[in-house]
Amino acid sequence: MAAREPIGRSTQNPFTPGFGLTPVILAGREIAIEEFTAALRGEVPEARSILISGARGAGKTVLLAEFRELALEAGWTDLRLHTSSTSLAEELRRQAVSALRELDPEAETSQLTSARIASVAAERDIRRRYDGEGEDLTTVLDRLARLADEDGAGLLITLDELQSANRDQLHALTQHVQDLIGSGHAVAFLAAGIRPGVDALLDHERTTFLRRAHRIEVGSVDVGTAAEAIRLTVADTAKSITPEAAVLAGEISCGYPYLIQLIGSKAWQNSGDADVIEVEDVRGARPATIAAMIKNVHGPALRGLSPRKREYLHAMLEDEGPSAVGDIARRMGIDPRNQSTYRERLIEEELIRPAGRGFVQYALPYLAEALRHQESEGADIEPDRGLTRSRRARRR
Structure with missing residues (x-):
């Protein structure tokens, strides 16, 4: 597990659930x-x-x-x-x-153009090599x-x-x-x-x-590695996290990098001013973590999906674990041989993955929850609710 320089005993939330933000601990x-x-x-x-x-x-x-x-x-x-x-x-x-312009010692040159010996004065012509468009890309590189x-x-x-x-x-x-x-x-x-x-x-x-x-x-890391990443991230701060809470957070994350940062961040927020993040803080963070995953990851992935592909995914909801492709075809009312087209396309789009001969399962954590959410809400993503006065307005 690779770590950056310690951030000290900070009281700031150390987790970075935004896309592209570098976490303190890189897991796996x-x-x-x-x-x-x-x-x-x-x-x-x-x-x-x-x-x-x-x-x-x-x-x-x-x-x-x-x-x-x-x-x-x-x-x-x-x-x-x-x-x-x-x-x-x-x-x-x-x-x-x-x-x-910064690295080339010859980027700027000067040439003496005139001089007056008595007054010890001189004029120079400054030439900047890279000011124009003269040199092509091959030469520059x-x-x-x-x-x-x-x-x-x-x-x-x-x-x-x-x-x-x-x-x-x-x-x-x-x-x-x-x-x-x-x-x-x-x-x-x-x-x-x-x-x-x-x-x-x-x-x-x-x-x-x-x-x-x-x-x-x-891709994802194992749950143990995720739990350790969460523990080490907290260890560099003024807080600590109990072993049980770290394990639960790792389990909720399913080892998915974005979820590792997300559950860690939500649990940190739930702990408030306490010095220790407890199991209750992590457990209470689970609903908000899943909701953020649905909105930020599954929402964009499911948006614009064809009706048949969407039906294929919904047909898998009846199963607790991996789904038999024959059962999916039966639920969709199609010939089992014809379901392979949708199966392959959904695998390519990383929405499902093979789970043994004749079986498939959802490829990302909480995709089933996202599909059930869509069934109940009838929308791709949950709209934001509530009104908040802007920072600019507060300064007036």
Whole structure:
């Protein structure tokens, strides 16, 4: 279990249930972190190209951010890209030029243009190498990579939300990365995205480089690891948590990274000014934790689902554990052989997963609760209720 620097005996809630926020304790990521650390040192350079995938809330962005921090600590130069860019290549060029303005000793030069010896005065023409658009991306990247090499480090390029990337732009981007690697530069390329979208992207013929990247699938950890992550997170603060409460919180989280932070945060809030988080605090946090999971994870996943896929998921609600695909077909009133189409698509969308020959089960915690909620409420997500005076209004 990898931990950041201790945050001291703080009285602030240490849990971070927001998406993409880095927790104090990273649960179940030791091997991935150790491998990337070795890659940065040059021991396994082939592991510098990494593709992180997983479900929403599984910790993809968190792991990507942790890798980035490791690289920055090792002195690497960071170029962070966004799939919302109009052009990935142009954004890469802008960031590379910005880095060169700071790192290149030849970014600014001066030339003596006139002098007056009697008054010991001189005039110089200052030239800024990277102010214009003269140098193309290949030249700029090569120069930046060489400077990074000279510092004994390398060039890091990161891209989150990979599933949203334009395929042609992505192909152009990875071509530049391959050229840099082929020229002998130390380059790391890290990308992260939701698994179904990433898989669909990799089916494209122009994503060969990504198919060869080291694949990391992030997902749930075992309940014991989740409980220990919660205990260690609290241990760095002014509070403590009883062993029983930590175990219960781990069980409620089902080892799902987002839920680990969520149940920890809610239990901390429930404990109020008390020095110890008790079982009652955790138990009382369960309903709000499940409600947040339904709204923030299951709501977006279920929104826009076709009626037949939705019917398939609802047909599974009658079973306490895994559902037999034959029973699902019977409940849907279709030929058992025809249910496989919906089954495969729901597996691809990470809503269900195989549970032995002829059986399936929900892929994420509390999906059954989300489906029952929809049945009772008749809406994709529960609307917010209540009125709160804004902070701005309070200052008036």
